[in-house]
Amino acid sequence: MPIEITGYWLAKTEPEVYSIDDLARDGETEWDGVRNYQVRNFMRDRMKPGEQILIYHSNTKPLGVYGIAEVAGPAHPDSTQFDAKSKYYDEGSDPDDPRWWCPDFRYVETLQTPVTRDSIKETPGLENINVTKRGMRLSVMPVTKKEFDIICKLGRR
DNA sequence: GCCAACGTTGGC
DNA sequence: GCCAACGTTGGC
Numbered sequence: 177m178p179i180e181i182t183g184y185w186l187a188k189t190e191p192e193v194y195s196i197d198d199l200a201r202d203g204e205t206e207w208d209g210v211r212n213y214q215v216r217n218f219m220r221d222r223m224k225p226g227e228q229i230l231i232y233h234s235n236t237k238p239l240g241v242y243g244i245a246e247v248a249g250p251a252h253p254d255s256t257q258f259d260a261k262s263k264y265y266d267e268g269s270d271p272d273d274p275r276w277w278c279p280d281f282r283y284v285e286t287l288q289t290p291v292t293r294d295s296i297k298e299t300p301g302l303e304n305i306n307v308t309k310r311g312m313r314l315s316v317m318p319v320t321k322k323e324f325d326i327i328c329k330l331g332r333r
Numbered sequence: 334g335c336c337a338a339c340g341t342t343g344g345c
Numbered sequence: 346g347c348c349a350a351c352g353t354t355g356g357c
Contacts, residue, residue: 188355212340212354234355293356311338313354 179306179317181222184324186230186241186307187281188315196231196243199283207278207316208254209264215316220251220277229281230319230327232307233290240292241327248282287331301326 187207189195199205210216229245253274256264269275296302306317319327 190355214340239356313339315354 180320181218181318182320183224183227184229184319184321185218185223185227185247186232186305186317186319187245188232188234188307190235191233191242192235195233196245196283196286199231199243199245199281200286202283204248204280204282206252206255207281208256208276210254210278210315211264211266211276212314215314216276216278218314218316218318219279223247223251223279225249225279228284228324230324238290238292238294240290240294240296241287241331242290243286244284244328245281246284248280251277251279254278287328289331289333291327291330295330296327299326299330 191197194205207219210219225247227247229247230241231243231245232241233239253271254264254276256262257266257269257274257276258271259265260267264276266275293308296305297308302308302323305319305323306312306314307319
C-alpha cells in the first residue's frame with residue numbers, strides 16, 4: 177500500500193547525534209545526512225514550509241516522540257554531500273545536479289511528556305501509524321493529521 | 334549484542 | 346535485468 181502524504185510528518189533522530197534539545201538550542205537546523213531516496217523525495221518534493229513534524233528519538237530509552245518542529249523553508253542541496261570531511265560525503269554527487277536535498281527544520285516545542293513508542297502502540301487511533309509498522313526503516317515518514325493531533329494531546333498533558 | 338527487514342551493489 | 350552478497354537501520 178502506498179504511503180499517504182498528508183502534510184504532517186514524523187522524523188527520527190538519534191538523540192546522541194541530534195536531539196530536540198539541540199534543535200531548541202539552535203532554533204533551526206539543516207536536516208542533513210539522509211541517504212535514502214524515498215526520504216529524499218519526501219523532503220525535496222513533498223515537504224512544504226510550515227508543515228509540522230513530530231520529532232522522534234530512536235536508539236534511546238524510552239523510544240518516542242519528544243517534540244515538534246516545522247519545515248522552515250523549501251528543500252535545498254544537503255551541504256554534507258559536498259564536504260569531503262563529512263561522513264555523509266558523496267563523491268558521486270554533481271554540484272550542478274545534487275543528489276541529496278533537505279529542508280531546514282525549525283524548533284516549535286518540546287513535549288511536556290514524551291509520547292513513548294509503547295504508549296503509541298496502546299493508544300486508540302494510532303493503530304496504523306507508520307512508525308510502529310514492521311519493517312519501517314524510513315527516517316522521515318508521513319503521519320495523518322489525526323495521528324499528529326493525538327500525539328500532541330498526549331504530549332501536552 | 335542480535336537479527337529482521339530492507340536498500341544497494343556488482344557480477345553475470 | 347536478475348539476484349546473491351553485503352551494508353544499514355533500528356527495535357528488541
